[in-house]
Amino acid sequence: MTERSLHTGLGLVLVALFVASLLTGVAEVAPLTALKALLTGGEGPLGLVMREIRLPRAILAVLVGASLGLSGAAMQGLLRNPMAEPGVIGISAAAALGAVIALQTGLAASFALALPLAALLGALIGVAAILFLAGRGGTLALILAGIALSALAAALTSLVLNLSPNPFAAQDIVFWMMGSLADCSFTHVAIAAPFIALGGVLLVRSGRGLEALTLGEEAAASMGIDLTRLRLAVILGTAASVGAATAVAGTVGFVGLVVPHLLRPLVGASPARLLPAAALGGAVLVLIADIAVRKVLPGQDLKLGVLMALVGAPVFLNLIWRMRGQP
C-alpha cells in the first residue's frame, strides 16, 4: 500500500468517526438536526450540547489518540523494541502523578498551564528513568522497569489523592488510572493542544533519524545523524505529548502499542513512514473507543482504559508470545 493511499484511507475513516462521535450521546437527536445545531444553533440547549460538550470531546479524542499513537511509534523506534509504549512502561502513570500534584497543591488553579507543564515534567522524569534503567537492557529490562515505575507512580498518585481535603479526590484514582473524556470542555482542549502540537512536531521530525537508527547506532552516526539530539527530541516530544494527553484524559494505555503493531506491516516497517500513520491510527482508535464507551453504558462514564485494555492486552500477550526465547 502506498503511503498516500494509507493516509487518505485513515483520514477518511477519521473524519467519519469524528462525525459519528459528534452524533453519539445520551440524548437521541436526529443526525441532521444535531449537525445543524452544531453549525447554526444559537444559544439553545441543543446548540450548547453540540458545541460545548460533544465537539470538544471529539477534538480531544483525536488529539489524545494522535499523541499516544505517535509517541508509542517514536519510543519503539528509539528503543528498537515494539513493547515500548507510554502506558505500558509507566510514562503515562508518571505524567498522571505530575498532573495530580499540580491539581492538589493548587498550582493548576493559580495558572492554567501549570497542569500540562507538571504532567510534562512527570512524563519527562518517567522517560528519563526508563532510558536510564533499560535503554540498552533489552525487552525484559524494559518491561520490568516499566512495571516498577508504574507501580511507584500509581502509589504516589493514590497517596496524594487520599491526602486531599476534597471528599471526592480519592474516587478520582479510577479516572487517573483508567482515563476518560467525559465532560471535557474547550478549556481542556486549550490546555492540551499546544503541548500536543509541540510534541507532534518534535516526534514527526525525528522520523529520518529513527529510520537511520534501524541500521544500528554506529551506522546512524556515520550517516550524519546526531544521536544525542535525536534522543533529546524523542524524549521531549514524548513527554510533551503524553503529558498533555494524560493531564486532560488520565492514563489511556495500549494506544501506542496496538496502533504501531497494526500499521507496521502496512508501511514496510519504516519508522519514518510509521510515525504519521500511527498518529492518524491512534486518533481513529481512541475515537472508536470513546464512541463505544458511550454506546455500551450510556451516561455512565465507563472508562476508556477498560476498553483499551480489552483490545491492548491480547496484542501485548501476542507480542510476548512471539518474542519467546529472545533476550
Added chain:
Amino acid sequence: MRLALLCGLLLCLAPALPVAAAPARVVSINLCTDQLAMMLAAPGQLVSITHLARDPAASVMAEAAKAWPTNRGQAEEVYLLHPDLVLAGRYTAQPTVAMLRRLGIPVAVFEPADSFADMQADIARMGALLGREPEAAAMAGAFAARLARIRAANLPGRRPLAATWSARGYMSGHESLAGEILTTAGFDTLAARMGRAQGSTLPLEALVLADPDLVVIGRIGPGSSRAEEPLTHPALRALTGHRAAVEDRDWICGLPSVLDATDRLKDMK
C-alpha cells in the same frame, strides 16, 4: 405519718422515674444524629459527637459543636467512652454498629430523612430516646408552624423547573428531602418530570437539554477533584436559567434549618 412518708417517697420518685429511664451517657457517631442530639440532649447527657459536626462545610452547628468532645466513629473509641446509648445512621459503618451491639451497647440507627414527615418523626424519636419529649415536641411544633407559614406564602402560579446537580452528575430524586424542599419553595423538579424518585446520575448533556430554570449545584470542595469539574463546565454556565449554590450542610441532614434553604430558594423564583 406513715401515709405522709409514703407520699413524700412517691413525690421524690415521681420526677426521678423518667430521668432514671433516660440514658446518661450518649455517644453519636453520625453527623445528622450529632446535630439533632446537640439540639435536644440535656446538659451533660451527650458525651461525644463526630468530628464532622465541627466541619463548617458539612454541619450547620460547626461552632456549637466545639463544646463537645469528638470521635471518629471507631468501635474501640466509642466503647471506651462507656456509653449507655449510641446514635448511628443507616450508612454508618455496619461492622462498627454490629460490634457495639455485640458488646452489649444499645445502638439506635436513624434512616436518612427523605421528607419533612421523616424529619418530624426523627425529632420525636430522638426526644423519646433521650427522655426529652417536651423539648422535641416544642421543636417539631416550631418547625411545623414555620413550614405552614412558608406554604401559605407560596402564591399559586408558574412553577419554574429546578434540578440539583452535584459531583459526578448526581441529581437527587423527587422523593428526597432536597426534592421536597424545592417543591415547597415553589419549583417543579426535573427529577419528578423524569420520574426519578431516587437519586441518580444525570449526564451533563441531559441536564443541558432539559434546560432548567434553576440548577442547584453543590459547593465545590477544597483542594480539587475531577468529579467536581463538570460543575464549572462552560455549557452549564451558558444555560439560560440561574445557578444557585446551596451549601451541602443546609440539606444533607433533616434538621429544622432546612427551612432556611427553602426560604432562600423561594427568593430565586
